[in-house]
């Protein structure tokens with residue numbers, strides 16, 4: 443989760459560098475080439491200068507793309523593809539201009555719970571949701587209900603000891619058993635909806651019965667099950683297989699590739715010992731994603747991806763070609779992803795997505811997508827007048 447947070451702040455980060463603290467002296471100057479997964483300790487003044495130059499170059503490319511990012515997201519000239527952001531706190535609002543996004547695809551509400559000494563009241567939650575929604579005016583804001591458990595713990599709430607917490611009492615499972623918390627969130631969201639396009643998203647949906655249960659709770663609170671536009675996250679393989687049943691019960695879907703990959707490959711996303719098997723670009727994962735994207739597209743059901751793949755160049759190209767109509771990503775990546783998507787056509791991306799999903803290995807699929815992303819990226823740089831290989 444540290445990686446997710448640093449991406450949203452735009453902080454270059456390398457994870458799994460377990461020797462770093464014994465090799466690099468505390469307080470010494472380092473250069474982090476995060477794209478290459480490199481940390482250089484004991485650097486010379488010349489190396490620092492080179493890194494600074496690269497960083498400035500990058501900033502100037504960003505500034506050019508940021509200006510053009512005010513236009514709505516699209517693939518090529520004429521295929522709309524909404525670009526939304528993932529945020530988790532009012533603090534994030536200072537990090538980017540709201541003009542460059544078409545709404546919030548994922549507001550992780552758990553951070554409002556994690557940063558405090560006790561549960562926020564309904565009133566406090568209502569104020570928070572209202573404030574965020576007002577900031578974005580008419581644009582929609584998707585609030586995900588509490589997704590704690592596993593790596594996200596609350597200091598003031600004792601979770602049971604579990605041998606396998608990633609598969610345990612977390613997300614919606616906890617909310618449905620501890621319904622007071624969920625009822626309070628529903629109440630706050632229903633009230634906040636009076637001030638903007640507030641929507642509710644359920645994390646860790648495992649089956650359609652859970653979604654139906656939530657709809658009964660919304661009805662209990664608001665008198666109508668449709669008082670809040672409701673979405674389900676698809677991040678557990680069973681939910682992907684039950685897609686059509688779940689789709690019939692909700693207004694929109696959002697795919698959490700961070701967890702979907704974890705559960706599909708049975709690989710803990712936080713465990714460096716098995717990190718090499720965590721392969722979001724493996725064709726097995728790409729096939730599931732393509733099934734979800736194309737099924738929703740054919741049914742006319744809005745579907746986004748809010749996992750980290752959306753903010754990666756290769757990932758964004760694949761997802762656009764796989765039928766998704768919205769991508770929700772960390773704010774710093776919005777301008778470059780928008781710029782890159784304008785350089786390609788939806789027809790070529792559909793072919794690319796089909797080819798990538800038909801590969802046999804992670805490496806083959808990733809190379810194919812990376813090559814296409816590099817071509818599109820270079821073309822975006824050319825159009826911006828900023829040609830440089832290493833940005």
Ligand code: PEP
Nearest residue numbers: 677698699700701748749
């Ligand atoms: C995901 O699982 O892809 C996701 C967006 O949610 P989180 O990273 O908060 O689990």
Ligand code: MG
Nearest residue numbers: 677698700701
């Ligand atoms: Mg998740």
